[in-house]
Amino acid sequence: MYTKQTPIRDVIEDSLFENYGQLLFPVDPGYMNGSTLGDLSLTWYNNINPDKTVEIVQFLHDQKENGYTIFYDIYSEEEKQRDVRKRNTGLFFFPGKEKVPTAIVNAGLRM
Template identity: 40%
Template structure:
C-alpha cells in the first residue's frame, strides 16, 4: 500500500496526512538509532501468560527533558483499533518538542471501553512505579485522548486510577479530550481541554457541550474549542481550521 493511502486503514479518522504520520515514525526510528528504548511493556510476563490478550499492550515513549512531567495519550478507533499513527504519535512528538515526556498507549482493542481503560490505569501505574528509570516527573501529569481514547482519559480523570485496577495514585492535573460524546462525570473533575469539529456526525459538539456545562457547573475549569468545517477524527488538524490545537492544549496543561 502506498503511504498516501494509509488513511484508508483508519475508518473513524479524517485528515490523515502521510507526511505527519511519517514524521512521527521517523522520530522513533531516530531514537532507536541513538540507543533509546521506544517501547515498554506494561504487564509482566506472568500477567501476559495468564491473559494472552495483554501480550501486545504497552507504551511508546517520546522522551522530553529528564524529570519533566509526562503525558499519556490514548488514541481512538472505536475500540476496534488503536489509531496511533494519526492521533497518538503526532501528539507525542509535539508534546516532546515542548520538552515534556509523552507516552502513547497501545491498549487492547476489540474488547470495549472497560478493558481499554484498565490498560490505561495499568500504564499510569507502570510509569509511576518506574518514573526514576524512565526519567520522568510524576507531578502534574496529564491524560490525552481522542474519540474512544478520550472516554478512557476522562474516565480516569473522573474516578481515578484505582477504580480501574491500578494503584491509588493522584488524578491528572489536566485532561485533554478530542471529539467524543462521553457524558459521565464526577463532582471532582480535573481541568479539561476540549476540541471538536463543528460538523462531527459521530460525536456531535452538542453532546460535548452538555458535558462541558456540567463540568463548569461543578466548578471545573474548561477550555473549549469548536472548529469549523471539520468532522470526526481530525487528529492534529494539520492544514485545517484546527491546526495548532495541540499547542493550545499544551499551554492549558502548563497552566494547571
C-alpha cells in the same frame, strides 16, 4: 529512511522495533486500510497527513537507533500468558520539552 511509499509491513517488520513494530498500527482487523505510509487510513481518524505519519515513524526509528528507549512493555510474560490480549499492549515514549504540559495517550484494550 522511511517515505510515503514505504510499505507499512516494512515498518512493522523493521528489526529495530524488535517485537513491537506491529503496535505502531492498529492490531485488530478492520481499523486500518492502506499498504503504504502514504495511503494509511484509520477508522476513527480523518485527514491523516502522510508527511506527519512518515515523520513520526522515522522519529521513533531514529530515537531507537540512537539508543533511546521508545517502547515500554507494561505486562510481564506471565501476565501475557494468562491473558493473551495483553500481548498487544505497551507505551511508546515521545520525549517532550521541560516545563511543558505532558500527555499520555492510551488506545486501550478491547474487552
